[in-house]
Amino acid sequence: MPDVPLLAGMGGMNSSQYQTAHAGRRAILLSRNDDTGEYESLASTLGIEIVDKIIQRGKPNPRSYLGSGKLQEIAEEMEMSGPGHLWHRVDLVLIHDNLKSSQLVNINDALTIETWDRVRLLLELFTRHASSAEARIQVRIARLLADRSILRELTNRETMGERLGYGAGGQTGWNNIMKAVGHEITRLRRRLSKLDASMSERRRQRSRSGALTVGLAGYTNVGKSSLFNALSGKAVLIRDQVFSTLETTVGRMENKPRILMVDTIGFIDNVPAELLDSFSATLQESLSCDMLLLLVDASNEPEEIRRKLATSSREVSGRIKADSSPNTIVVLTKIDLCTAEQLQEAKEIVHYYSPFEAIPVSTMSGGGIEELRSVILTQLHGPPVQVNIIHPEESSEIELAALVARVHRDALVIDIEVEKELTKIYGWIDIASQSRLTKEFPTQINITGKS
Ligand SMILES: Nc1nc2c(ncn2[C@@H]2O[C@H](COP(=O)(O)OP(=O)(O)OP(=O)(O)O)[C@@H](O)[C@H]2O)c(=O)[nH]1
Numbered sequence: 142m143p144d145v146p147l148l149a150g151m152g153g154m155n156s157s158q159y160q161t162a163h164a165g166r167r168a169i170l171l172s173r174n175d176d177t178g179e180y181e182s183l184a185s186t187l188g189i190e191i192v193d194k195i196i197q198r199g200k201p202n203p204r205s206y207l208g209s210g211k212l213q214e215i216a217e218e219m220e221m222s223g224p225g226h227l228w229h230r231v232d233l234v235l236i237h238d239n240l241k242s243s244q245l246v247n248i249n250d251a252l253t254i255e256t257w258d259r260v261r262l263l264l265e266l267f268t269r270h271a272s273s274a275e276a277r278i279q280v281r282i283a284r285l286l287a288d289r290s291i292l293r294e295l296t297n298r299e300t301m302g303e304r305l306g307y308g309a310g311g312q313t314g315w316n317n318i319m320k321a322v323g324h325e326i327t328r329l330r331r332r333l334s335k336l337d338a339s340m341s342e343r344r345r346q347r348s349r350s351g352a353l354t355v356g357l358a359g360y361t362n363v364g365k366s367s368l369f370n371a372l373s374g375k376a377v378l379i380r381d382q383v384f385s386t387l388e389t390t391v392g393r394m395e396n397k398p399r400i401l402m403v404d405t406i407g408f409i410d411n412v413p414a415e416l417l418d419s420f421s422a423t424l425q426e427s428l429s430c431d432m433l434l435l436l437v438d439a440s441n442e443p444e445e446i447r448r449k450l451a452t453s454s455r456e457v458s459g460r461i462k463a464d465s466s467p468n469t470i471v472v473l474t475k476i477d478l479c480t481a482e483q484l485q486e487a488k489e490i491v492h493y494y495s496p497f498e499a500i501p502v503s504t505m506s507g508g509g510i511e512e513l514r515s516v517i518l519t520q521l522h523g524p525p526v527q528v529n530i531i532h533p534e535e536s537s538e539i540e541l542a543a544l545v546a547r548v549h550r551d552a553l554v555i556d557i558e559v560e561k562e563l564t565k566i567y568g569w570i571d572i573a574s575q576s577r578l579t580k581e582f583p584t585q586i587n588i589t590g591k592s
């Protein structure tokens with residue numbers, strides 16, 4: 142890849158030398174509304190300190206987001222921001238919304254300082270958290286797509302004679318850079334599709350082996366990875382940060398009957414489809430499942446619950462293939478942080494989205510986890526059954542013990558009751574194993590509902 146001196150969106154960085162450590166940077170935030178909390182937490186996840194917020198209420202200006210007068214004012218203030226000024230050492234301007242490339246370039250021209258919109262902020266976050274080959278390629282593609290639209294804008298301006306001084310070689314130089322970016326995107330997409338193919342092959346193998354899968358979905362930071370750990374016992378990264386998880390992890394929830402669980406990336410509002418599409422294979426891994434858990438943070442304010450639930454369910458339903466719609470159960474997370482009234486309100490909100498009753502859990506206290514496990518098992522394998530072992534006539538202890546052990550091998554046992562002529566084993570056992578058992582031991586074993 143050639144070095145592309147891009148200003149808007151990336152400061153004076155060369156695209157081959159992205160600055161990935163942003164901790165300690167000082168920024169000012171420009172916004173058109175007061176609702177900047179989530180954005181600020183995205184920035185602070187990267188260690189960026191927002192030293193000042195400039196809020197100009199109203200509709201974004203189509204040319205430069207803020208009016209040109211306001212931008213001029215900010216540029217002048219910046220000029221004067223020496224030691225002692227609140228803006229001293231500010232080297233980044235953050236924009237609360239997603240911008241058109243032309244707006245980004247215009248702001249950047251007016252302020253001559255590195256400028257990020259919301260997409261760029263998310264891309265920086267993704268870059269930092271991408272830890273698998275798959276996630277790194279996905280993020281790189283998403284970045285190049287965003288870079289390309291800025292490049293296109295700059296190329297157009299140079300062609301129109303509106304803007305000079307970027308790169309040597311004039312228009313031909315720009316066209317070569319655009320071509321190189323295009324080739325790089327194609328190359329990465331090819332690599333990604335190979336990874337996707339091996340992912341779907343693994344999925345096919347899993348389903349051939351008779352394993353059923355439970356997918357996790359929900360807004361970022363809702364507690365997906367924590368629940369995954371609690372149910373599968375497999376350690377994945379949990380952090381009080383948005384987008385800790387960018388890739389798929391499959392873990393085993395139960396061995397008999399075999400149930401796998403899939404943890405993956407979360408959702409967030411206002412992400413352009415193009416950006417989320419880079420992660421579509423990762424999301425697909427979790428959504429191509431036999432049952433989906435849609436997580437909702439019960440400790441959020443009601444408005445936030447509504448907003449996040451609307452985003453998550455829209456993303457889920459837009460991505461699930463029509464022929465493979467899994468049953469979806471809403472799980473209310475972090476209930477250790479809520480009052481009984483809060484939990485009740487959360488239940489009422491989610492009731493509109495799912496016909497199934499929401500399951501409240503806390504991975505912190507462990508509350509509700511076993512109930513959820515049993516709901517998952519029942520949903521996938523039907524209600525628990527009762528395996529009756531008829532005691533051998535000569536009451537051979539060894540023979541009976543062997544039969545009990547044999548049932549244990551196939552079943553997730555909840556309870557055992559020993560009666561005079563009968564041992565009742567109560568638990569979950571998949572249909573195939575049920576018929577195998579009754580075929581193998583037609584006179585000693587029969588299976589019924591719970592008596
Ligand atoms: N109090 C409390 N905190 C929880 C609970 N479950 C998760 N958390 C916290 O919520 C934060 C996010 O948890 P994660 O499991 O990483 O959430 P996630 O949905 O995987 O997040 P991303 O992968 O970043 O999208 C962490 O700080 C967890 O410790 C819970 O039941 N109670």
Ligand SMILES: [Mg+2]
Pocket residue numbers: 365366367378379385386405
């Ligand atoms: Mg996670």
